[in-house]
Amino acid sequence: xxxxxxxxxxxxxxxxxxxxxxxxxxxxxxxxxxxxxxxxxxxxxxxxxxxxxxxxxxxxxxxxxxxxxxxxxxxxxxxxxxxxxxxxxxxxxxxxxxx
Numbered sequence: 001x002x003x004x005x006x007x008x009x010x011x012x013x014x015x016x017x018x019x020x021x022x023x024x025x026x027x028x029x030x031x032x033x034x035x036x037x038x039x040x041x042x043x044x045x046x047x048x049x050x051x052x053x054x055x056x057x058x059x060x061x062x063x064x065x066x067x068x069x070x071x072x073x074x075x076x077x078x079x080x081x082x083x084x085x086x087x088x089x090x091x092x093x094x095x096x097x098x099x
Contacts, residue, residue: 017029018031019037
C-alpha cells in the first residue's frame with residue numbers, strides 16, 4: 001500500500017474518502033483530514049467500554065512482559081541492573097528536587 005501525501009490529492013469527486021477513517025487506514029492517506037478522522041476514531045474507541053477493556057488488557061500484558069524481561073536481565077546480567085538502578089535513582093532524585 002502506498003501512502004498518499006497531501007500534495008498528491010486531486011480535487012476530483014472520486015476523492016470522497018478524504019476525511020474518513022477509510023481514507024487513513026484503507027487508502028493510506030495521511031492528509032490532515034484523514035489524520036484527524038483517525039485521531040477522533042481512536043479517541044472515541046479508547047473511551048468506549050470495548051476500548052478501555054482492551055487498553056487495560058494490553059497494559060496488563062505489557063507489564064507482565066516488562067517484569068519477565070527485567071527478571072531475566074537481573075538473573076543473567078546483574079551488572080546491567082546495578083547500572084540501571086543507579087540511573088533510575090538519579091532520575092528520581094532530580095525529579096524531586098524542585099518539589
